Structures are given as C-alpha cells and as structure tokens.
Amino acid sequence: MEIVSDINQLREIRRKWQAAKTSIAFVPTMGNLHDGHLELVKHAKQGADIVVVSIFVNPLQFGPDEDLDAYPRTLEEDSRKLRELGVDLLFLPNNEDIYPRGLEQQTFVEVPGISYMICGASRPGHFRGVATIVCKLFNMVQPNQAYFGEKDFQQLQVIRAMVTDLSMNLSIYGVPTQRSADGLALSSRNHYLSDAERSIAPKLYQEIVKVASAIESGRTDYTKLLTQAKENLAALGFKPDYLEIRCAESLMPPSHEDTSLVILAAAFLGKTRLIDNLQVKLFQ
Ligand SMILES: Nc1ncnc2c1ncn2[C@@H]1O[C@H](COP(=O)(O)OP(=O)(O)OP(=O)(O)O)[C@@H](O)[C@H]1O
Numbered sequence: 001m002e003i004v005s006d007i008n009q010l011r012e013i014r015r016k017w018q019a020a021k022t023s024i025a026f027v028p029t030m031g032n033l034h035d036g037h038l039e040l041v042k043h044a045k046q047g048a049d050i051v052v053v054s055i056f057v058n059p060l061q062f063g064p065d066e067d068l069d070a071y072p073r074t075l076e077e078d079s080r081k082l083r084e085l086g087v088d089l090l091f092l093p094n095n096e097d098i099y100p101r102g103l104e105q106q107t108f109v110e111v112p113g114i115s116y117m118i119c120g121a122s123r124p125g126h127f128r129g130v131a132t133i134v135c136k137l138f139n140m141v142q143p144n145q146a147y148f149g150e151k152d153f154q155q156l157q158v159i160r161a162m163v164t165d166l167s168m169n170l171s172i173y174g175v176p177t178q179r180s181a182d183g184l185a186l187s188s189r190n191h192y193l194s195d196a197e198r199s200i201a202p203k204l205y206q207e208i209v210k211v212a213s214a215i216e217s218g219r220t221d222y223t224k225l226l227t228q229a230k231e232n233l234a235a236l237g238f239k240p241d242y243l244e245i246r247c248a249e250s251l252m253p254p255s256h257e258d259t260s261l262v263i264l265a266a267a268f269l270g271k272t273r274l275i276d277n278l279q280v281k282l283f284q
C-alpha cells in the first residue's frame, strides 16, 4: 500500500492508473477506522480495480464548540488495517495543502435545502464543510466510484445531490450501517462513551426500531409516535436532538404517497452526540 500526502504525487500516480485504464474506487474517511469503514473498503474492492482511502479530519465541517481537537487520531493502526485489506493507496493530505488560502477564504460547495434540515439545522455549516471537502477530494483522486456509509444517511443524500447538481462523473454507493452485536451503530465517537453510557447507547437504535415497527404495522400518527419515542429516550438518559420520519430520497416530511421512508435520530448521551437511522418501506 502506498501512503501519499503530497497532492502532486497523488496526481502522478493517478495518471499512471489512467494510462493502464484501471477503475478507481474511493473511500473518504476521518480515520480511527472500525468495521464500518472496513465494510466500505470491502465493497470498494469488489467494485473496482484500485481502492484509494483518505484520512483527513476536516476542520471545515466542525462547529466552533465541536470535537475537532478531541477527534480520535490512530494513524498507525488505521494503516495496518487498510494494508491488511489490500488497499492500494492511503491518501493523507495535510491542512495546508487542502486549505492553502485558509478556512476563511476557502471557496465552498453548498447543497441548498437538504443541507439545512435535520443534522444541518443542529450543526450549521456542517454539510457545507462536508460537500466542500468531498468535492475537493474527488477532484484530487478523480475516482470512478465513491463509497459512503448509510449511518450518515443525510450526508449520503447531500453527496448524491452535489454529484447530480455539479455533473460529477462518478457513481456514489451507499453501504448499510454496521453495528455491534447489541445494535449500536459503529462510530468513532463511541469511544467517548463511559461504560455506563455505552450500556445505554444501543437503546437509541431500539427506539428507532420500535418506531419503524409501528409504521410498518400501519400507524400513521407519526407526531404521537415520535413524541412518545423522544420521551422514552429522555427517560433512559438521552438528550434527544431530533427524531424524524422523512421521505428517504428528499428527506422532506413524507406525503401520503411516499412509500420509502427513513427514521433519523440524533441524541446526546452525556457529551457524546450519537446518530442513527433506519429505512422503512411501506407496501400499498
Ligand atoms: N457503522 C458504520 N457503518 C457503515 N458505514 C459507516 C459506519 N460508520 C461510519 N461509516 C462511514 O464511514 C465513512 C467515514 O466516516 P467517519 O470517518 O466520519 O466515521 P464515523 O465512525 O462515522 O465517525 P463519526 O463518529 O465522526 O461520525 C462515512 O461514509 C461514514 O458514513
């Protein structure tokens, strides 16, 4: 596995691959890799000849009071895992190369509408930061395909919208959320949880599953369902940020005709903000 930090060196390697007509799959990450990330890599390996993974903790997508400094950085272990999986290239850009004119001057990509709701409402500017870095990484790596986790469901839809709106020439694939045996979605931020919080954390998903089952069994009183679920979460020790039932494609509140729904949740457990979601298909 080649490890490259320099953008020009990446472009040089990219030109050789282009000449050999190899297809390139890309998995952007912020590191501290777990089995969720590795699942993306496995899908990428099945989809293309060459797999590129990036690790970059992107300051532009963190709010001023968020965990940019505390975000876990475990590069040695991450590169070992990627090498074992047969990744071809690990791209580790640095801040100065990514944001040469500084964060304040950075040209940005903003996907309107979908970026401002749900997680975007709680984390203003977050999806602008995500769209900007993903656009930049796409420009550098120039992949034919890119893989994102459904755990960050809204992020995946923002990226899909950006690729459509900006006529980007690559395919975007979503990979199902990988979970611990007790149902908790794997996330780098799970490391922040105390033992007591970790034992409560899976109940976020359990509450989402309960809402999904109620919808599947024909309940249509969504507001009541969500209010009850939020009360349950609060009683368990969570501070719910949002719990929503949305149309899975647009992420807008669903109409009666929508049969593809998603339940999205974010909740604080102590200082840790957990997110999760579950898709529900209705048969009419
Ligand atoms: N449990 C998971 N299952 C599938 N994909 C995942 C999972 N967790 C993260 N991913 C995906 O991995 C990619 C990189 O995510 P990132 O590095 O932010 O990891 P993370 O564990 O989600 O971190 P964070 O705790 O900051 O959300 C994203 O596409 C994300 O959706």
Ligand SMILES: CC(C)(CO)[C@@H](O)C(=O)[O-]
Pocket (backbone or CB within 6 Å): 028, 029, 030, 056, 058, 061, 130, 133, 134, 152, 155
């Ligand atoms: C896509 C991403 C790597 C952009 O920084 C990040 O938002 C993430 O890890 O999900």
Ligand code: BAL
Pocket (backbone or CB within 6 Å): 061, 062, 152, 155
């Ligand atoms: N996985 C999403 C990255 C973030 O929360 O900043």
